Amino acid sequence: MSHASLVAAWLLATAPAVVAAADDYSIVTQRVSEPGDAGEVLVFVGEQISYELLDLSCDDCWVFDTWHTARYRVTEAIHGVRPGEELEFNVAEHAILVPFGHTSYALAFVERHDNHLALVKYQQVPVYPTQDLSFASCGPLDGASVDPGEPLNPKYPELRDIDFSPRLVVDDTRRMSALGRQKAYDPRWHEVEGDEIVCSRGIPLAELVAAKVRGHEVLEAALPEFAGAGR
Amino acid sequence: MIAESLLLLMAVNAAPADTAVAETDPPPSRLLRFVGEQVSFDPIDCVLYRPRIERTSQTPEQIAVSNQCGEGDLNFRVRYRVLQTIESELPETVEFLATGWTSHYAESRHALLYALDSPDGVVLPPGLAVSVFRGADGDWASCDDDIGSELLAFEHNLVFGRTDGMSPHGIAERFPASDYVVIGNEAFCIRGRRLPALAKDLDSEIGELRNQGYQYLPYRDQLKTQVGARLAE
Numbered sequence: 383m384s385h386a387s388l389v390a391a392w393l394l395a396t397a398p399a400v401v402a403a404a405d406d407y408s409i410v411t412q413r414v415s416e417p418g419d420a421g422e423v424l425v426f427v428g429e430q431i432s433y434e435l436l437d438l439s440c441d442d443c444w445v446f447d448t449w450h451t452a453r454y455r456v457t458e459a460i461h462g463v464r465p466g467e468e469l470e471f472n473v474a475e476h477a478i479l480v481p482f483g484h485t486s487y488a489l490a491f492v493e494r495h496d497n498h499l500a501l502v503k504y505q506q507v508p509v510y511p512t513q514d515l516s517f518a519s520c521g522p523l524d525g526a527s528v529d530p531g532e533p534l535n536p537k538y539p540e541l542r543d544i545d546f547s548p549r550l551v552v553d554d555t556r557r558m559s560a561l562g563r564q565k566a567y568d569p570r571w572h573e574v575e576g577d578e579i580v581c582s583r584g585i586p587l588a589e590l591v592a593a594k595v596r597g598h599e600v601l602e603a604a605l606p607e608f609a610g611a612g613r
Numbered sequence: 614m615i616a617e618s619l620l621l622l623m624a625v626n627a628a629p630a631d632t633a634v635a636e637t638d639p640p641p642s643r644l645l646r647f648v649g650e651q652v653s654f655d656p657i658d659c660v661l662y663r664p665r666i667e668r669t670s671q672t673p674e675q676i677a678v679s680n681q682c683g684e685g686d687l688n689f690r691v692r693y694r695v696l697q698t699i700e701s702e703l704p705e706t707v708e709f710l711a712t713g714w715t716s717h718y719a720e721s722r723h724a725l726l727y728a729l730d731s732p733d734g735v736v737l738p739p740g741l742a743v744s745v746f747r748g749a750d751g752d753w754a755s756c757d758d759d760i761g762s763e764l765l766a767f768e769h770n771l772v773f774g775r776t777d778g779m780s781p782h783g784i785a786e787r788f789p790a791s792d793y794v795v796i797g798n799e800a801f802c803i804r805g806r807r808l809p810a811l812a813k814d815l816d817s818e819i820g821e822l823r824n825q826g827y828q829y830l831p832y833r834d835q836l837k838t839q840v841g842a843r844l845a846e
Binding site: 430432433481483484485486487508510520548549550551552553554556557558559560561562565566 | 720
């Protein structure tokens with residue numbers, strides 16, 4: 383059995399992955415569940431314990447996405463998990479502006495197939511602790527930088543004033559030109575305090591969950607009770 | 614100095630060249646190489662600026678489309694205060710037209726810039742600028758780990774990023790220990806390239822731009838002499 387076949391066989395046995403055969407090589411990518419086929423979906427805010435690169439390199443196949451093995455402790459249990467529980471799951475991500483794993487806390491939607499856990503592809507939001515002992519996002523959900531002159535995506539909840547605790551400083555302006563400050567600072571969710579750009583507006587956790595579920599076919603099918611009303 | 618500033622301003626305002634020039638006799642042009650502090654970076658109506666490419670079989674409609682101004686053309690009027698020159702004397706401020714396409718340098722207060730004073734006016738060819746920061750020893754340097762980089766300290770404990778809310782994994786990826794020191798939630802750059810290494814890099818870029826068909830740029834052998842003479846001081 384070739385190295386590529388071994389990798390493919392391992393993935394099929396252990397992860398919700400798809401191996402697509404091309405003429406002379408294979409493509410390895412995480413399976414995207416169909417609505418109603420996502421297995422059990424776990425929803426939680428987790429604190430990162432470890433985040434290790436999963437090396438799937440092979441000679442005759444192309445691995446789509448960057449794969450990691452993530453270990454998180456459940457800080458806020460929302461669905462299907464217990465507070466304090468530790469979960470290990472695979473993450474396959476690609477072209478995300480703020481990659482999963484870069485923040486200490488994240489809202490995550492994880493699907494369970496048999497005994498294997500994997501992040502529902504791209505369904506995560508970096509979140510930060512708040513004064514009221516919960517969590518919130520900083521800024522809008524899209525992640526991508528949006529021209530301040532352009533309206534935010536109307537399908538997402540309105541930004542609210544958030545007291546992040548500890549204070550969430552996102553950058554220091556001393557090395558920047560006026561143009562640089564303009565790009566780093568978005569007055570819709572940042573404030574400038576001295577030389578620091580501080581996050582002051584975002585989306586509270588309860589609204590985040592509904593906003594992520596709403597409009598995502600797989601999550602809506604698995605978590606109809608969270609879809610809620612539109613904005 | 615004032616007269617030179619006026620000349621440069623006139624060059625910026627000049628219309629794009631419309632004179633036919635023989636390949637063997639290029640019109641006079643020179644690179645204005647300097648470290649500058651950004652004074653302004655203002656959007657303007659776009660001015661075409663692109664490599665000269667022979668059109669062979671394009672229809673008038675295709676030519677009309679390709680002549681529409683795009684993000685790679687000149688859509689900003691930029692002014693910098695000159696802090697250190699690399700070649701010859703320059704006025705106190707230099708104004709030029711630039712594209713917003715390769716403008717990462719413009720987000721920093723200071724940059725090493727290679728503006729081209731040519732029959733097209735004073736322009737910044739794409740890619741001929743890089744962010745620099747003043748080192749604790751007074752030298753200017755970038756913050757990166759490219760070829761020619763070395764361990765450096767920047768003045769005033771300049772903060773290059775924040776780690777608030779980040780996981781250890783995120784910090785290690787965004788601020789690798791080989792290039793940054795993280796103290797509290799502040800990341801300080803400790804690796805970069807001084808002007809000679811940066812100049813060598815931009816000189817190579819000039820060769821690439823020439824190969825792509827950008828006009829009026831000096832040849833690399835001319836540059837080597839100029840850069841070597843100035844930066845060796």
